[in-house]
Amino acid sequence: MSNFTWKRAVIKVGSALIAPDGLQVSAKYLLPIARFITESRAAGKEVILVSSGSVAAGRGRVMVNHTASIAEKQAMAAIGQTQMMANWQRFFDCPCAQVLLTADDLRNRTRYVNIKNTLRELLTHQALPIVNENDTVAVAELKVGDNDNLGAYTALVAQADTLIICSDIDGLFTADPRKDPTATLIPKVDTITPDIYALAGGAGTAMGTGGMRTKIEAADKCTQSGIQTLIVNGRNGNVFDRLLKGNNPGTLFSAQRSSQKARALWLTHTLKSKGSIHVDDGATKAIVNRGASLLPSGITDVKGRFCAGDAVEIKNGSQTIAKGLVLYDAKDLHKIKGQKSHQIATLLGFAGSEVVIHRDDLVLLDNPHL
Ligand code: GLU
Numbered sequence: 203m204s205n206f207t208w209k210r211a212v213i214k215v216g217s218a219l220i221a222p223d224g225l226q227v228s229a230k231y232l233l234p235i236a237r238f239i240t241e242s243r244a245a246g247k248e249v250i251l252v253s254s255g256s257v258a259a260g261r262g263r264v265m266v267n268h269t270a271s272i273a274e275k276q277a278m279a280a281i282g283q284t285q286m287m288a289n290w291q292r293f294f295d296c297p298c299a300q301v302l303l304t305a306d307d308l309r310n311r312t313r314y315v316n317i318k319n320t321l322r323e324l325l326t327h328q329a330l331p332i333v334n335e336n337d338t339v340a341v342a343e344l345k346v347g348d349n350d351n352l353g354a355y356t357a358l359v360a361q362a363d364t365l366i367i368c369s370d371i372d373g374l375f376t377a378d379p380r381k382d383p384t385a386t387l388i389p390k391v392d393t394i395t396p397d398i399y400a401l402a403g404g405a406g407t408a409m410g411t412g413g414m415r416t417k418i419e420a421a422d423k424c425t426q427s428g429i430q431t432l433i434v435n436g437r438n439g440n441v442f443d444r445l446l447k448g449n450n451p452g453t454l455f456s457a458q459r460s461s462q463k464a465r466a467l468w469l470t471h472t473l474k475s476k477g478s479i480h481v482d483d484g485a486t487k488a489i490v491n492r493g494a495s496l497l498p499s500g501i502t503d504v505k506g507r508f509c510a511g512d513a514v515e516i517k518n519g520s521q522t523i524a525k526g527l528v529l530y531d532a533k534d535l536h537k538i539k540g541q542k543s544h545q546i547a548t549l550l551g552f553a554g555s556e557v558v559i560h561r562d563d564l565v566l567l568d569n570p571h572l
Pocket residue numbers: 216217253254255256257258279334335337347348349350409410411412
């Protein structure tokens with residue numbers, strides 16, 4: 203029985219499939235994946251690939267007998283990235299388009315819009331976008347860090363309906379199948395609870411950075427945004443025949459009802475807060491109950507060194523009530539906090555916006571940990 207349909211998918215392929223020996227790219231596991239992509243496209247579906255493997259693919263050329271330094275890994279990535287792209291291209295007649303991103307790009311509003319527009323344009327022109335982290339420029343705090351989460355962000359920015367994570371394991375099991383012979387595959391997860399996270403265990407393979415945990419994180423981000431997520435075993439060619447028939451060969455995480463708008467999702471999941479704005483009870487009520495924008499008059503304190511355009515948290519005491527894109531630098535907010543909007547021009551010497559965070563750029567947080 204068919205139980206898996208989709209229109210636009212992000213397919214994430216991990217390093218263990220691209221470079222199974224951990225030293226160079228290989229075609230070994232890619233043919234069934236490529237055929238699946240080609241047949242899906244021929245059936246009118248849209249595909250974006252998120253491919254790992256640049257570091258693993260370049261490792262054979264930057265041999266070191268110690269734990270590789272950041273620069274050495276970046277050199278591996280620079281060498282391996284072109285190998286990885288070329289390895290994919292040989293399976294397709296359509297052009298493979300290289301898209302390199304960092305978390306920093308996804309946090310920036312202008313760059314985010316550009317990424318979205320470029321992906322849309324590539325799909326319109328029948329190209330196959332192949333996304334990876336821009337490993338050669340990104341260091342820890344600028345990175346997503348693992349391609350499972352990068353796959354989720356890509357699905358969000360591309361407004362895909364499905365994320366397919368091709369792993370080297372069949373899906374999520376009731377226990378670690380490497381240690382527990384009684385472990386069984388869980389075909390469907392309707393809600394991602396702490397118990398599901400608990401099943402995920404720890405780190406991933408020697409080649410990739412992700413383990414089951416990052417896959418659940420990716421599924422969590424996506425399903426909350428109305429994007430179903432499927433973990434399958436990319437080493438098993440049959441999996442892709444089953445997918446083409448509309449069957450679920452792995453673990454399917456059902457999409458939750460998407461109640462938040464795309465903008466709210468980006469704000470909630472992608473953007474890192476650069477600081478916080480503390481507000482009084484009046485402003486809290488206006489924001490939470492009346493759907494109002496944040497005005498300077500309700501601000502009691504400003505924390506952090508953020509700039510206009512950054513994401514900040516809105517707090518009342520210790521509770522984070524909302525997150526939004528601020529229209530003023532922190533240093534200017536210190537001057538206008540608690541004041542009426544009409545005084546902004548006099549206090550700052552320029553006429554800025556009457557509101558500090560516009561309602562359209564603000565998302566209420568039910569979950570204080572987000
Ligand atoms: N971006 C890394 C690479 O291409 C992989 C990260 C991951 O495996 O999650 O080598």
